[in-house]
Amino acid sequence: MNNHGNYIVSLGNVTRWLAQQAEALGVEIFPGFAAAEILYDDQCAIVGVATGNLGVDRDGQPTSEFQLGMALRAKYTLFAEGARGHLGKQLIAGYKLDQGRDPQTYGIGIKELWEIDPAKHQPGLVIHTAGWPLDADTYGGSFLYHLENNQVVVGYVVGLAYQNPYLSPFEEFQRYKTHPSIRGFFEGGKRISYGARAITAGGLQSLPKLTFPGGALIGCDAGFLNASRIKGSHAAIKSGMLAAEAAFDVLGTGRAQDELSTYASAFEKSWLHEELHVARNFKPWMSKGLYLGTLMVGIDQVLLRGKAPWTLHHTHADHECLRPASEFQPIAYPKPDGTLTFDRLSSVFISNTNHNEHQPAHLTLKNPDVPVGVNLARYAGPESRYCPAGVYEFVEDSGKPRLQINAQNCVHCKTCDIKDPTQNIVWVTPEGGGGPNYPNM
Secondary structure, eight states: OOOTTOOOOOHHHHHHHHHHHHHHTTOOOOTTOOEEEEEEOTTSOEEEEEEOOEEEOTTSOEEEEEEOOOEEEOSSEEEOOOTTOHHHHHHHHHTTTTTTSOOOOEEEEEEEEEEOOGGGOOTTOEEEEESTTSOTTSOEEEEEEEOSTTEEEEEEEEETTOOOTTOOHHHHHHHHTTSHHHHHHHTTOEEEEEEEEEEEOOOGGGOOOOEETTEEEOGGGTTOOBTTTTBOHHHHHHHHHHHHHHHHHHHTTTOOSSOOHHHHHHHHTSHHHHHHHHTTTHHHHHTTOHHHHHHHHHIIIIISTTOOSOOOOOOSOGGGOOOOGGGSOOOOOOOOOSSSSOOHHHHHHHTTOBOOTTSOOSEEESOTTHIIIIIIHHHSOTHHHHOTTOOEEEEEETTEEEEEEOGGGOOOOOHHHHHOTTOOEEEOOOSTTOBOOOTTO
């Protein structure tokens, strides 16, 4: 991985700049309105999306602040929701877009923005690590970028195919910052912001079919991410460009609600396909463990330059990988010191996360008995550990345990929807405008 000559920038700032360029070109942007529903015609082709209603109480009834959502109709609809998109997930299942493809696999990335001592600041410095503090059998690694104005972004990614239900990605990240080679950057500094997000890491062999009648998947909604570099923004931009060009070519011909087949063929001829092909074996090798994985990735990437005559495959979805708690010992994570390491609630506070507590819960359960009857009994309640925001909490109620869902804390990382071993948790779009707010992240 060669980062020399690249720029270190705030993705939030880049996104705002891109939005300004789009508006100047006449693109209509509806901030604060979340796409909540897919609109179909009688032939099951996509005709647009509907945004969620605003001002609805917990029981789904309109309040004095009620505002009806909008139906946004289009000849073609491009879905770009990010990893594990609420609508993208439905499209993949409904159109069977993943048929014949490897199961998708994900990581959770947890990130902090710090302002550090100017004497320790090295603009342009990039540090990547693999392994520690995770055990050698669990895939994970860190990133650390020195931005401008004495700011440093630091984060840790944990592959969600891990087996130990006692593992907490949040706690592993906090522990990572205590490493002697890392902690010195942050001592005497101030933590400014916090966030977490799942990343779609399955690579080329896990990409679903990209098109369907009336629409297409782009960006991380499809899974265009180079896991070896932990980079997906360039891939999202390129896939969006390819889909837009395919749509532009047919919009003047009277076509609508059919498949943009030229999008998929253009992708197969692009530098993005070549990049993902070169990186295709990275995640499968690293799932074999730190030492064997590092050795084989070195052979694959350095010696063979990504042109090995084989392609490794993912055989299981992440939620299938969790093993019973009886096979493991609880992990004794150190208590946070409040200066270098922190707890979840204080972290959520600086993520500027906000949800109206009176709106319908956007973290839903297919069966309310499963969290206690299965997840707690068999896996020691892993949802209380894999969530980086303290949303899920097992509490005693009349002498019996129950799962309490603190939906107001949710930072929209989607980990629960991915990792829940029973796939009983379903993440749906909350009221528009809710969730985390990441300035300069």
